[in-house]
Amino acid sequence: MAGHIAAMAPATNIGAAHPVDASGGDISGDLGTKVVNDTVAAATKIALARGRNAQWAEDAVRNSVSIRDDQAVQMHVVDFQASDLADVLRKADGKTVQLPSGPVTLATAGLPTESDDPNPIEAFLHVIVDPQIAALMFTLGTWGLIFELGNPGLIFPGIIGVVAIVLALFSLGTLDANAAGLALLVFAVVLFALEVKVASHGMLTIGGVVALVLGFILLFPPWTPTLPGLRLSIDPLVIGAITLFTAAFFVLVIRAALAHRSLPVVVGTETLRGAVGVATSDLGPSGVVWVGGEEWSATSAGGPIAKGQPVRVRSVDSVRLIVEPADNLGKGRGTA
Template identity: 40%
Template sequence: LAEEARGEALVIQLDTPGGLMTSMGQITRAILNAKVPVVVYVAPRGARAASAGVFITYAAHIAAMAPATHMGAATPVTIGDRPSQGEEKREVDKAMKEKITSDAVANLQAMARRRGRNAEWAEKAVREAVSITEEEAVRLGVVELVAEDFGDLLRKLDGRAADTDLGSKVLRTARARVTDGAMDVTEQFLSLLSDPNIGFILMNLGILGIMVELYNPGAVLPGVVGGIALILGLASFAILQVNAAGLLLIAFAVLLFIADIKVPGHGVLTVGGVIAFIFGAVLLTERTAPVLAISIRLIVAMAALLAGFMFFAVGAGVRAQRAPARSGAIRLIGAIGVARSPLDPDGMVHVQGEMWSAVAVDGPIPDGQRVRVVGLDGLRVQVKPEPPTPA
């Protein structure tokens, strides 16, 4: 967008705990090959450029930070990194981590040399996960300047030179017109899906919707909404490259929930499902990387929600099993009706919107008399006269 508009520069305001190396690589390559100067500004106050944010900052033609910000801790973390079993497996994992770390160091140092920044600190940020404040970053040559706000940044950028693929360019930003390059609807949607907590909520709404549909077949809406939410949740986790064991445990939990709805087991299967669900949710994303981890509070809340619904559904099923069957004519016992013919003792009565063959048990009953059903005689109802309702 900045290149098409022939802008003076592109300013990226950065505040990130990190992200996937694949996404980071795409961003840094785009910055390194940009035809307009790219300025990365770590802001507002309290913001950070951690992990992948360090690489993005180093790729910029000019790097700046707001007061009370920090950057660092760029050690790469592999998704699905779990304690290894066996000495040989540990050695393989150690070698793989060293390989990934060395690659990250080389990448960051190459950008440091390209932009004239501190390559020694870059290595420490990756290997030792060190972090520094904005004042230290300027002193160590990691960033070029500290700016109080966006207006101050534009004033301090004015007159600085930036080397691009098209040659050196002196920035004229003091009176530059600022165009906000906000994300469009599609980008905002994809950004939302990339949040593991949002993906986890969507997946659980999907599971809950399907459970409601199974509990109350024919409701349709819960099943449709649940199916859409479940697909979006799985799409989110496909972006995040989740741990397969965690996903399998959650799938197993869902199977236990379905089994408890279809064949009520007094909640035993639900308890097992909740335990499997919690373990699966914890294993689902990388807990050593905060940006990729699902909130423990959210896991507990979703587990409690699913458990509450399941215990309600299972309890209703158990109560229904224990309740005496009431079908056909049995449900009419105690009901009030009207004789539609003289009963002496046989005749017809109208009860609960239906005509029934009836037999009078306490003598003849005239046509039109109110009657009460007191029992059954095969397919006939037994009735007695019902006293008129007091006025």
């Protein structure tokens, strides 16, 4: 109602302007009376200045009345209905508005219009500031971090994980997500990370999945007030899909970890047992060989070995390798 020209799109409504507090509840007591009266004064002042229905403006504040677009035109709340911007310019043409300098007659028919489209950064932020996208990014980031913890040195999964989680937290912060939900999501990440390092037989994964689901549910609780027609929530299908794939992901991680823990631990020079190298001097029977990226003193256990001949480590005696000609080994033996 404050504009010199007021138009409404078809199938829209206007009104219901009674003041409420930040949680959507009524403002009671003297403070409520003061806020209502002040809002009424502001609304009626604007309506009178623009020659519109001041009584309806007061009713919209005191009684939260709301009317359709066609009713708004009939009751002189707005000037006309318009289907788009070109229609607004066409219907506003020839109307006279009052400015501080005096009356002005508008000549708007056929005027060119310019659109201020979002730049690439704004468009990207608009895409990620969505409950579904935020949930998926948080899950993807969690997977990336856990994969990096389980395979240190890959780097790329860790980078992707951190970036995805930061973007998800930015999105949830912009959407004013519930702090309890965010805390549960962070707790879920901690439990998943511990699962990779601690033998819990899946208990940490179960706890992480439960915390993840509860966190997504509590991010946007149903009792949180929102703008009319706006409902922020994460689709149950998205939560279900995330839960299923996350559980499957960690079942695979746990199996791989258990299989790795069951392998025998080989350390020090024992890692050279069975490795293939080359003789860098004649072994008759002692000499020098190149194995595992460095030179070693070696003794041949299979007769003289000529320089340049491939050898395989049979055993390790302190800092000396016991080798044999690699040509003497049958098929099916591995190489290193």
